Amino acid sequence: MELSLNQWYKVLAPRPVVLISTVNLKGVSNAAPFSFVMPCSTEPPLVIFASDPDHHTVKNILETKDFVVNIPDREILKELWICAKDFPAGVSEIKKAGLTEEKSTKVKSPGIKECLAHFECKLFKKYLAGDHLLIVGKILQAYVRDEYFPGGKYLITRANPLMHIGGNEFGLLGKVIKAK
Numbered sequence: 001m002e003l004s005l006n007q008w009y010k011v012l013a014p015r016p017v018v019l020i021s022t023v024n025l026k027g028v029s030n031a032a033p034f035s036f037v038m039p040c041s042t043e044p045p046l047v048i049f050a051s052d053p054d055h056h057t058v059k060n061i062l063e064t065k066d067f068v069v070n071i072p073d074r075e076i077l078k079e080l081w082i083c084a085k086d087f088p089a090g091v092s093e094i095k096k097a098g099l100t101e102e103k104s105t106k107v108k109s110p111g112i113k114e115c116l117a118h119f120e121c122k123l124f125k126k127y128l129a130g131d132h133l134l135i136v137g138k139i140l141q142a143y144v145r146d147e148y149f150p151g152g153k154y155l156i157t158r159a160n161p162l163m164h165i166g167g168n169e170f171g172l173l174g175k176v177i178k179a180k
């Protein structure tokens, strides 16, 4: 069947979902889920995500020039869903969701303690692409929970990161298969 042009991205799924945490100039934190996200360079290490330009996340990043990409697991799906709500500017979704802010090493934006990995990013570039703003972050510092990365191998089935299917539907990885 032919896909209508406002439906195609629903088939480019599931997508990893991240929680992006930021802070405004008054020091109020913010967090929101994003699934239009991908790595875009290894040297320098760059990550890119696409956001509606009106999101508070974007406003904060343009003010402070930094953000943290946090990887959530299935344990905090309920909290992630609260972070997706449209709270007024200046209200911290991290606090509303009962999540814990963690001081970052290299950036002003806090990380989210309950997440399994954190990438501290400095704004590298931004581009307007259609109705979304592409935010490119240079990763200054990255952390993952020890038990999910023993000997440099990511144990993804143990980590159980959330993947976004669409709306309020999320997927989890069933099994890992190997190419021969």
Ligand SMILES: Cc1cc2nc3c(=O)[nH]c(=O)nc-3n(C[C@H](O)[C@H](O)[C@H](O)COP(=O)(O)O)c2cc1C
Binding pocket: 017, 030, 031, 032, 033, 034, 035, 036, 037, 050, 051, 052, 054, 055, 056, 057, 058, 081, 083, 084, 085, 086, 087, 164, 167
């Ligand atoms: C799983 C999930 C993924 C989302 N992905 C995106 C995305 O990639 N880009 C975007 O602009 N909004 C996305 N949203 C919507 C924002 O998270 C939502 O509008 C949020 O309230 C924005 O918060 P903010 O204004 O505090 O930045 C997503 C929502 C959910 C639940």
